[in-house]
Amino acid sequence: MSYTASYIENFAEYIRASPSSYHAVAEAARRLELAGFTEQRETDEWLAGPGRRYVLRDGAIIAWVAPEGAGAVTPFRILGAHTDSPGFKLKPRPTIGSNGWLQAGVEVYGGPLLNSWLDRELELAGRIVTLDGEVRLVRTGPFLRIPQLAIHLDRDVNSGLVLDKQRHTAPVFGVGDRSQADLVGILAALAGLADGSEVAGYDILTADTNPPARFGLDDVLFAAGRMDNLSSVHAGLTALVAEAEALAIAPHISVFAAFDHEELGSESRSGASGPFLDDVLTRIGTSLGATVDQRARAFADSWCLSADAGHAVHPNYPERHDPANLPVAGGGPLLKINANQRYATDAFGAALWKRACERAGVAYQEFVSNNAIPCGSTIGPLTATRLGIRTVDVGAPLLSMHSARELAHVDDLVALSAAIGAFFAPAG
Template identity: 75%
Template sequence: MLSTDEYIEDLARFIAASPSSYHAAAEVGRRLDAAGFTRLDEEHEWTAPTQTTALPTTAYVVRDGAVIAWHQPKVAGPTTPFRILGAHTDSPGFKLKPKPSTGSHGWLQVGVEIYGGPLLTSWLDRELELAGRLVTRDGTEHLVRTGPFLRIPQLAIHLDRDANTGLTLDRQRHTSPVYGVGEPGDGDIVGHLAALAGVLADDVAGYDILTVDTAPGTRFGLDRALFASGRMDNLSSVYAGLVALVATAGADADDAAHVSVLAAFDHEELGSASRSGASGPFLDDILTRLAAASGATEAQRLQSYARSWCLSADAGHSVHPNYPEKHDPANRPVAGRGPLLKINANQRYATDAHGAALWARTCAAAGIGYQEFVSNNTVPCGSTIGPLTATRLGIRTVDVGVPLLSMHSARELAHIDDLAALGAAAGAFFRG
């Protein structure tokens, strides 16, 4: 079991290695490979236990920027339930447009489209990189990242004396990063990315490239108890589930009463409606194939779903000391006092009374406290993959997560104890 210091140090390494959802899925896969998991290909047949070679008990599948991994105990049968920790690999930011090499007035710029709901002003005056995937004409995928490369410059206060009383950014005109000087024809962003990936620019047929803040995750403050980093929404949950699953598979868990599953989806920040998102078929595809490999009938698979649980782990909101009126008067989670149980009367979070009881048992088993979060009635509530999973599969789902300040900022803030506690809770959830 990792100490809090070790947990935070490794979390920072995981986030640094995961600048895009595609990198995050690859990093999860790399760590699973090191832990002895087997990568399976969806295009191939998965061998059933009745055949000569059984399906691996610890395995994973990558679909674009999403990954699903599992530990299946050897005693698992057709009605063995699943314990699923759901999270997402993507974060808000900016995505490279087609014909991205632009510029004006002697500056080289890139054309970007806003991805999700970033806190726009937080992206100004930061050294950013481009990261994601290139796909060549033969269909081969190449991960690529530039390191510090571009910046969205803010207008000097001398030229906008009202900037401190109300800064409004035009989403088209004011968000184009600069990366050099020259005329537009002098720059070739795709060519630069292709060179970094070791392929010819003319061979690049498509790309999914996003901007990423390059500042590393950093501890600071009293007793260095605060942690600031980009993409904690929601790599903090992906990491917690990954560490817990690896630990579960490495323990003597062959007689466990359930199959432990990490489902890290892509495109949550866009609403999850994609082949690799929580509204898509990915999780149901994998669970159906696992059930089939165990010899389950359709009725038995639905029996296992009825006994299963999903822990939807996504970041939540700590009370903000400068804006306390934005929070519910009675429910104000404080950083450092435990992860959140997220509740919403309109099912924007999937937690119900049974889910609250499961979370209470899980946290007690992990030896941690937790806090309840509910929105102020005047502030619209966000949502997560939780209601989507519950709706698609009928599996009981509970929404939880780490309390943050500055959610959807280029750089978010959490307490180290809350981050480590989420990892402990994920471990207890998989242990049952």
């Protein structure tokens, strides 16, 4: 099997194991444990000295390799990504229904392409918290579907589909009297609990159950759900594990940070605007004896690579892109640039990314938005603002971003991880 085939198969396995941010960090932790990383609990005394460690906070995870000889002014090389994706989240009192149909009450999470979620077999996945504070992950497998109205009942649908987020997005999961069905009880049973009365709270989201697939001429296309932004999470995780031995003697502390809630603006305790990364870097520095001045010196020599999915040029809508910057599928990962700092890349960051890609032996492409179309943003500017660490924004080019099922070129996914590995590597 070629390296590309092996990487894509491994990525597909990661996606299948990660229908929610909580599952994504659990799978990341499992893989880190197999690679010799040790969990650092936030409530425990911080482990000092060299080694491979990780810490979990809700749907976020930070892992790092502290090299031999790391000291108070040792800089950081940080890869930042996010674990969440747009979709729907289960509401309180979620068992609803109409006209004999059983339905789930859901709230729109982030900014999904609503029409892409229609007529798909969906699952519910996330975490349940019991009355005694125990966390249990749960997933239903294929269970729900948001049915579209037949064209016979809406003859103008192909002239423009308009979905009301409250009335038209409630998925069906059965038929009957809703007083006889209990979604919370169903989830509780799947989590190994006696009944829904043991559930004190839950964070449950929808995910597409259609498995990832390679297809097209020479199998170069790859389709899957949640590639925004599991493509970056998996790339960073894979790079950190692959380079872990070499990083034990690196001149910097290598950090993999995957945050939650980016699709909502990152303002949470586990989001990039929250304190998680600062908490971890501070505790690492303190364990190495860093003073306030030494921490500032370490940050001044540090880098963050903010990796999030970007836009490949759409063949049916090329006018939506900048005419001089048209990144193509298979042309390499993106260097994302925005004059208004929606991306954090500057000239120094561009030079760093160019060196990393050259060391990895991969091509890259610049992405800049069409002036007439507002640009999205990433965790990059947030991290740069909070910590003052120089940051550069990159990512794999996709089509159908924020769809229930997105599209990428396999070579771009592999190249992104290779470039991240070169960013982490000791000679970077």
